[in-house]
Amino acid sequence: MTLLDLDPEVTGRARELAARAAEPVIALARAHTTVAVERATLRLAGITGADTTHRAGDVPWVNRVVDTIREQCGLEHGSVLPAFHALREHDLGSLTELAEATAAGQIQFTVPTGKDAARAEKAARTAVAKGLRTVDRNRAQRDKLVSKLGDPPQRPWIYLIVATGDIDEDVVQACNAARAGADIIAVIRSTGQSLLDYVPEGATHHGFAGTYATQENFRIMRAALDDVSKEVGRYVRLTNYASGLCMPEIAVLAGLERLDMMLNDSMYGILFRDINPIRTFVDQRFSRQVHARAGIIINTGEDNYLTTADAVEAAHTVTVSQLLNERFAHEAGLPDELLGLGHAFEINPKVPDSFRLELAHALLARELFPDAPLKWMPPTKHMTGDVFNGYLLDGFFNLAGVLTGQSILLVGMMTEAVVTPFLSDRDLALANVKYVLGAAGNLAEDFRPSPDGFIVKRAKQVLGEAVDLLERIVDDGLLRAIAEGTFGLMKRPADGGKGADGVVAKADGYVNPASELLEAGQ
Structure with missing residues (x-):
């Protein structure tokens, strides 16, 4: 049964x-x-580690190899043909050995042809398939643990952030948060990591307002949450960020270390990190193919639009972005159950009927995407530093979440925009969520907005405005719409932004066994 009675022809x-x-x-x-x-x-395909002798700091071996291939023979045919051809030509045992030889200036990469190309492609396919088998095993292990330990007893799942900069301290906070009731732990990345064109190596203890996303940090946190999952009797999920200039790599590392959710929006990096649009769309397609294979729920970032644009006037841009994110996700192989579309509680509380407007927008998202695990974001833009008012506003946010059947509820903090929350702040915020869930968790079965009332009319108005905007985007092109500031008021031209020099047009004969295996589901 739907509450909004949306016209199927319009949807x-x-x-x-x-x-x-x-x-x-x-x-x-x-x-x-x-x-x-x-x-x-x-x-x-198996490359790991970093060159620790570089005078400017550690350089991941994978960067060393790809940069050298591009310099010597280009990336138009992909990286695997030159890499695996060189591996055979020099009789090296691993890609890491190849990277070490590359750094020593001992390798001259070329694009092989004929039988050499066939041999290189076969070896690459075998190596990549081995990596994907690890991803597959992790997905099966997650399913096994969920079956054994159980999921949280009710939706929405409670999503809590840790952000200390030190992975060891993150572990302490994450485990205590799980004991206090959190179902999902999100480890915020160090400020600016999205603009690094490499993934740091190893465990880190010096992040800024967050902790670096590295494979070792992923491993450490997943192991800690596995232990606390057994303690609390439910599977606690782990979230990080597959965004920025290393989006595809971080997606792969998440699959290799059994993360459960990743922030992965089709336009966030373009709009809010000024990353080149073409680079972003190429990278997000590959990363979503990896997430589909790994069974990772993606979280999209429409909530961010409402921090820069007015949440009432721009509500339809959120719906348009959700529809675009859905299409990009489906094309990359992500089913609805892995599509955590985002939206937020960001209307100015001084606006008349602000709560009714929030309910209309949340219900629209819920009914437009009935099978998606929607991620509902708390108020941030209009948090003033008055912690008492903020606590009340977060209570209204939590109530909207349970009334409209949201799937993932990010815990709002009364100290938002004041300080990095203390453990005591998080404890109070969790208490707020748990009170609302306990007192009103089943209220949705009694909630029936009037068919001719304010909420239903507002939802249909926003959907109609979304259709109008999509018609203009079809006529003008999505890249032009982004350039003109349609989303979040951010104007990002297609030929601008960071990372544009890392985009390469594929040549005839381009080979990438990862893309082929992911698309084929093998």
Whole structure:
């Protein structure tokens, strides 16, 4: 039963337009690769570690290899043919050995042809398939643990952030949060990591307002949450960020270390980190293929639009972005159950009927995407530093979440925009959520907005505005819409932004066994 009685012709038209708007961008993504996609592929093939002797700091071996291939013979045919050809030519035992020889200036990469190319492609395919088998085992292990330990007893799942900068301290906070009731732990990345064109190596203890996303940090936190999951009697999920210039690599590392959710939005990096649009769309397509294989729920970032644009006037841009994110995700192989579309409680509380407007927007998202695990974000823009008012506002946010059947509830903090929350702040915030869930968790069965009332009319108005905007985007092109500031008021031209020099048009004969195996589901 639906509460909004949305017109199926209107929702069908919205999805049709979203598909048409996305198609040219999908074609562009299919026709290009990036340095990050090539690095992610070699990571699946087994390359690990870093050059610790470099005078400017550690350089991951995978960066060393891909950068040298690009310099010597280009990436138009991909990285695996030159890499695995060189591996055979020099009789080396691993890609890491190849990287060491590359750093020593002992390798001259070339694009093989004929039988040499066939041998290199076969060896690469075997290596990448081995990496994907690790991803598959991790997915099966997650399913096994969920079956054994159980999921949280009710939705929404409670999502809590840790952000100390030190992975060991993160572990302490994460485990205590799980004991206090958190179902999902999100480890915030160090400020600025999304703009690094490499993934740091090893455990880290010096992040800024967050902890670096590294493979070792992923491993440490997943192991700690596995232990606390047994203690609390439910599987506690782990979230990080597959975004920025290393989006595909971090997606691969998440699959290799059994993370459960990843923030992965199709336009966030473009709008809020000024990363080149083409680079972002190419990278997100590959990363979503990896997430689909790994069974990782992605979280999209529409909530961010409402921190820069007005949450009432721009509500329809959130719906448009959700529809585009859905289309990009489906094309990359992500099913609805892994599509954690984002939206947020960001209307100015001084606006008349602000709570009714929030309910309309949340219900629209819920009914437009009935099978998606929606991620509902708390108020941030209008938190003033008055912790008592903030605590009340978060209570209203939690109530909206249970009333409208949200799936993932990020815990709001009364000290938002004041300090990095203390453990005591988190404890109070969790108490707020648990009170609302206990007192009103089943209230949705009694909630029936009037068919001719304010909430239903507002939801249908926003959907109609979304259709109108999608029609304009189909006519003008999505890249132009982004350039003109349609989403979040951020103007990002297609030829601008960071990382544009890392985009490469594929040549005839381009080879990437990771893409082939992911698309084929093998």
